[in-house]
Amino acid sequence: MSVVALNAPLLRRDARREQERLFSLCAPALALGTLVLFIPIGWLIWQSVIDANGALTLQYYRQIVNEGAYLAIIGNTFEISLLVTAICAVIAYPLSYALAQATPRMANILLLGVLAPFWTSVLVRTYAWIILLQRHGLVNDMLVGLGIISEPVQLVNNFPGTVIGMVHIMLPYLVLPLYASMRAIDASYMQAAANLGANPMRAFWQIYARLSLPGFFAGLVLVFVLCLGFYITPAMLGGGHVIMIAQRVADSVSLYPTWGPASSLGVVLLALTLLVLAGGWRVARRRVPT
Numbered sequence: 001m002s003v004v005a006l007n008a009p010l011l012r013r014d015a016r017r018e019q020e021r022l023f024s025l026c027a028p029a030l031a032l033g034t035l036v037l038f039i040p041i042g043w044l045i046w047q048s049v050i051d052a053n054g055a056l057t058l059q060y061y062r063q064i065v066n067e068g069a070y071l072a073i074i075g076n077t078f079e080i081s082l083l084v085t086a087i088c089a090v091i092a093y094p095l096s097y098a099l100a101q102a103t104p105r106m107a108n109i110l111l112l113g114v115l116a117p118f119w120t121s122v123l124v125r126t127y128a129w130i131i132l133l134q135r136h137g138l139v140n141d142m143l144v145g146l147g148i149i150s151e152p153v154q155l156v157n158n159f160p161g162t163v164i165g166m167v168h169i170m171l172p173y174l175v176l177p178l179y180a181s182m183r184a185i186d187a188s189y190m191q192a193a194a195n196l197g198a199n200p201m202r203a204f205w206q207i208y209a210r211l212s213l214p215g216f217f218a219g220l221v222l223v224f225v226l227c228l229g230f231y232i233t234p235a236m237l238g239g240g241h242v243i244m245i246a247q248r249v250a251d252s253v254s255l256y257p258t259w260g261p262a263s264s265l266g267v268v269l270l271a272l273t274l275l276v277l278a279g280g281w282r283v284a285r286r287r288v289p290t
Contacts, residue, residue: 041270048263060264070248074268077244080159080234081227084166088223091167092174093216099175100182114175122169126236129165130156133237157239165237166230173226174219181215182208221280225273245269 051057064070095114099107117125132138133155140152155161185208193203231246238244245265252262 044263044266044270047259048267051260052258057260060260061268063261064264064268070265073243073245073248074272076242077228078272080162080166080242080244081224083163084170084227085220085224087163087167088171088174089216089220092171092178092219096175096178096182096212099179100185111179114172117169117172122232125169126165126233129161129168129233129237133161133164156237157241159238159242161237161239162234162242165233166227169233170223170226174223177215177219177222178212179215181212181218185211217280217283221277224280225276228273228276229269 048060049056049058051059099110099114102110134140135152135154137155139155140149143149144152155164189207189211190203193207194200198206229246230244231250234242234244235247235250238247245268249262249265249269252265253259256262
């Protein structure tokens, strides 16, 4: 019998003890995570399946499926989230590329402009957009002065105003991971592609764009998931005309004597978010180079 075979039980025992020690080190963090994450989610799910008398029921979920208003709100939430994510992608990619190609000093100055919104409350930024987009605000006055429009247009309390405000708030969440991904790309890859005969456009799409996909996908998923649960900006810039799931949850809490309707909407939002994350993970595994 070989030495390896003789020592196999001892090696397995040592490996098991090491795993037990690692688990004991992680136990406090796992307990804290269970306390602050899984217990509230479990309570939310429980509240969504009991009625006012404490009996098990699925009436709140049937209400979501059967009533067209709930389905319209869910569809509206996904429409806005997709549109905001798409606009952020169009703006963030060239902006991140410019940051990555700039000198370190200039990149820090430009990055400061991207990070500046994080130092201001979302509520304050939303109020600022209300002032800018109102009928006699700076945006309308500038458009009228330039002759682009003949009279002020409605830019708040509607769909466009909601999208504009959400894009402004969500844009840094895509720029930062994308910039970090681009900054890590070695410039010698593009030089090697040029030496092998690739033109700049082909080298960019075949090498640079593919290497930047991890940060791009991460930012897209982050922005989309955050948009699904956004509340303050749609509530204020939408003016009650643009309703998303988070707003409906808040209304359900204030309108109904139980947590059932709000909890069921919260569970639906959680399930949809997990589906988006799972779909994004599968797409990333197939498309993102390793």
